[in-house]
Amino acid sequence: MITIVNYGLGNLGSIENMLKKIGVSYVRISNNPEDILNAKKLILPGVGAFDAGMKKINDSGLIPILNQAVIENKTPILGICLGMQLMTQKSEEGTLGGLNWIDAECIKFKFEDNKIKVPHMGWNYIDILDSELKSNLPNPSKFYFVHSYYIQCNEKQDELLICNYGHPFVAGFKKGNIMGVQFHPEKSHKYGMALLNYFVENIN
Secondary structure (H helix, E strand, C coil): CEEEEEEEEHHHHHHHHHHHHHHHHHHECCCHHHHHHCCCCCCCCCCCCCHHHHHHHHHHHCCHHHHHHHHHHCEEEEEECCCHHHHHCCECCCCCCCCCCCCEEEEECCCCCCCCCEEEEEEEEEEECHHHCCCCCCCCEEEEEEEEEEECCCHHEEEEEEEEEEEEEEEEEEEECCCEECCCCHHHHHHHHHHHHHHHHHCC
């Protein structure tokens, strides 16, 4: 069973529909601790601001449950957009600490060239740093982004995908059972389906 964590933010139904489109029938949307702890895999979605996301998770009482599932039990998890950012230590967007699963932080896009708009919104190609993932995605691959903050990893080996918008930034990371992507695979058509299929089939 794949459990999409419902903490009050994110495109839950869209992610569920995309998973079903690639043939995954065992999907549920839940904030039940038992569903999270018993899941074969987890997805942490998210849309909105960093502090609002962390407050929602904290208020739901799910932080200890998520830590048990992800850190202790090593359940594979995919963070999407804000869900990815919440996996880091902190964000310039707020004052609350993140889940601290990845040695990284979220930085605001700042450009002297006012022709480069913030938020970064629309389709962009990505560079794939992992050979296994590269063999599972179309070449080239592009994804749909909507964000004003980007991930900066402190450990180079955690970087999985790179996108260029004004400058290169980390569009995906992976550390063991923890994977995150800044874009929205549920809005990225065949590329998103391939990415989700890779997570379902390859991340253990």
